[in-house]
Amino acid sequence: MTAGTARAVVTGLGVAAPNGLGVADYWAAARAGRSGIGRVSRFDPSGYPARLAGEITGFDAKDHLPGKLLPQTDRMTQIALVSTDWAFADAGVDPAALPEYDMGVITASTSGGFEFGQRELKALWSQGSRYVSAYQSFAWFYAVNSGQISIRNGMRGPSGVVVSDQAGGLDAIAHARRQIRKGTGLMVSGAVDASICPWGWVAQLAAQRLSTSDDPERAYLPFDPAARGHVPGEGGALLVLEDLDRARDRGARQIYGEIAGYGSTFDPKPGSGRPPGLRKAIELALADAGMAPDQVDVVFADAAAIPELDRIEAEAITAVFGPRGVPVTAPKTMTGRLYSGAAPLDLATAFLTLRDGVIPPSIRVSPSEDYDIDLVTDRPRTAPVRSALVLARGYGGFNSAVVVRAVEQ
Known part of the structure; x- marks a missing residue:
């Protein structure tokens, strides 16, 4: 290699x-x-x-x-x-x-x-x-x-x-x-x-x-x-x-999956008139993975719970995957946002989702009709999952996206 x-x-x-x-x-x-x-x-x-x-x-x-x-x-x-x-x-x-x-x-x-x-x-x-x-x-x-x-x-x-x-x-x-x-x-x-x-x-x-x-x-x-x-x-x-x-x-006992793609951007200065960078980060991660949007089976959302930031994220997901084009979940509703630990926990959850074909829910959320996303709520959803996109944003304008996918054992 x-x-x-x-x-x-x-x-x-x-x-x-x-x-x-x-x-x-x-x-x-x-x-x-x-x-x-x-x-x-x-x-x-x-x-x-x-x-x-x-x-x-x-x-x-x-x-x-x-x-x-x-x-x-x-x-x-x-x-x-x-x-x-x-x-x-x-x-x-x-x-x-x-x-x-x-x-x-x-x-x-x-x-x-x-x-x-x-x-x-x-x-x-x-x-x-x-x-x-x-x-x-x-x-x-x-x-x-x-x-x-x-x-x-x-x-x-x-x-x-x-x-x-x-x-x-x-x-x-x-x-x-x-x-x-x-x-x-x-x-x-x-x-x-x-x-x-x-x-x-x-x-x-x-x-x-x-x-x-x-x-x-x-x-x-x-x-x-x-x-x-x-x-x-x-x-x-x-x-x-x-x-x-x-x-x-070495005969690894399991391979949860591959870190297939990554993209990162930084939001423009407020008032510049330029769009937020989250959508671009998603597109960069998909391009890095060599995957089309319809090859992604679930999105683990950043889930800021700030209306303007939620709108930006929902619009980015919809722009890339189409209206309700991919299941979206936010299991951090069960843990809180763990700051730098939140996205790695979402990655671990994504790999377990790939392994078991179970998408965990976003608990207690009733999604707004303003967001045209397919949010998994109330109970887990069983589905064949071979790939996942994990999103994370940091205070001040950081945007990052990682694509993971299953590997043939």
Whole structure:
């Protein structure tokens, strides 16, 4: 296989979501339409305008990681490390048995380790600099997940981090695919975010896109006439990517599918009169995959739940696929938007959809008649699915799209 022609496939999934830890629990919840959204419990939210979140429950880092790692890592990094362990186990890969320069990791981050940073800043203000942990120098940093994953698993190949808000998870996967095409044997990629703490909460509120509803069943309603913002959440997914031929040669226990196409754009300056860039990102991803619109079996929507952004997304989907031309779903209505972790979780969900032929629903949404899209609601839809399109947009104008498709075993 020459450089640039390798096909990047996904052989392992590590999932941590508000409605399920691990692939099996998460996928059962997604198929059942079970939500993980509720009132914030990690701090008292009563003084804030937004009080709901998708929180991960039942996760104790002490049960999964060595004690020496705990004081030097933020919650998001702890979840990312464990998700990576799960992804390796799912892929049937022992990183210790692989050449260290033949493995790399590229993640995305929106906020970094905010909870760790808040704790140390509080110590600085209240007690003085002597009481600030030396680990503050990196535990808050956007690149910390990539660093800790690579160190823990002896991965010394191409590594990096992408910061493009909620589009970043797809951008990271695309960068990982590029490294596979350049000859790296294995990449870990995706994202986990977790900033449900007062500092992180204020930062999220500043974007003025959070739902202020106190009703978990009516708070996050993309494409619904009642849409008034999203519910944030924590978690995401890490994926193991390999070259297809190498995965087959080693007898990979499963190949979930291929990262077939990728496109990204940036929205023009407001008031420029130029159209938003999401449609172009979709078209670029399809062209990269060498696929026509009618070859896509389902779209996993970005699902902003902001009326103007929902309109832009619905119009982009309709323009490419035709009115009600493809099933559309937003399983993040069960988890909240996990920032950089949201799109990798959607990718993992898309691969499970390819495997099982079940499209999970967008729960509690009654789509507006203004949007001519075929939104899967209320219950899962059974259908033969060989390909999927995953969309993500970041605050400030980022647009990314990834096409995945099944691979003959």
